Amino acid sequence: MKFINLLLTLVVVSVLTSSCTQHHKSSILGVWEADQATQQVGSDEELGYYNHLEITETHIRATSFNMVAIEGGDTQKKFNERERNMNYAWKAENKILVEDALFDIEFMKKEMILKNDHIEIHFNKQK
Numbered sequence: 001m002k003f004i005n006l007l008l009t010l011v012v013v014s015v016l017t018s019s020c021t022q023h024h025k026s027s028i029l030g031v032w033e034a035d036q037a038t039q040q041v042g043s044d045e046e047l048g049y050y051n052h053l054e055i056t057e058t059h060i061r062a063t064s065f066n067m068v069a070i071e072g073g074d075t076q077k078k079f080n081e082r083e084r085n086m087n088y089a090w091k092a093e094n095k096i097l098v099e100d101a102l103f104d105i106e107f108m109k110k111e112m113i114l115k116n117d118h119i120e121i122h123f124n125k126q127k
Helices: 002-027
Strands: 030-039 052-055 059-069 075-092 095-098 101-108 111-115 119-125
Touching: none
Parallel strands: none
Antiparallel strands: 030 052, 030 119, 052 059, 059 075, 075 095, 095 101, 101 111, 111 119
8 A cells, every 4th residue: 555655656746747847848949039138247158149049849049139220210120140059958847958058947927037157148938
C-alpha cells in the first residue's frame, strides 16, 4: 500500500513539473518586442542589441527597429538590416541558454523578462 501511494505521488509530481515546463516552453513562442533594458556598464550581451525577437521551437530570429515619424504626425517601425539567428535551449524551468549566455526567464501574462548578471530586458508579446 505504501508503495502504491509513493508511486502515485511520484506520478503526480512528475506530471505537474512537466506541465509547468511545457507551459514555459509554449509561452516563449511568438513575437516579442523589448520596451526596457538595463545593462551593466562595460558588459557586452549580444541580446541587448536587439529589440524584436521572433521565437520558434528551434531558434530566435533577432532584429531591431526604430520608431520614425511619418507625415501626419504618426510613427511607424523601421527595421534596420542587422539580423541574427540564435539558438536557445532550456536548462531548467526558469533558465534558458541563448547562444552561450545563460538567462533567468520570467513570464507574466504577455510579458517576459530575460536577465542575468549583466543585463535585464523586459519584452511584451506582440503575437
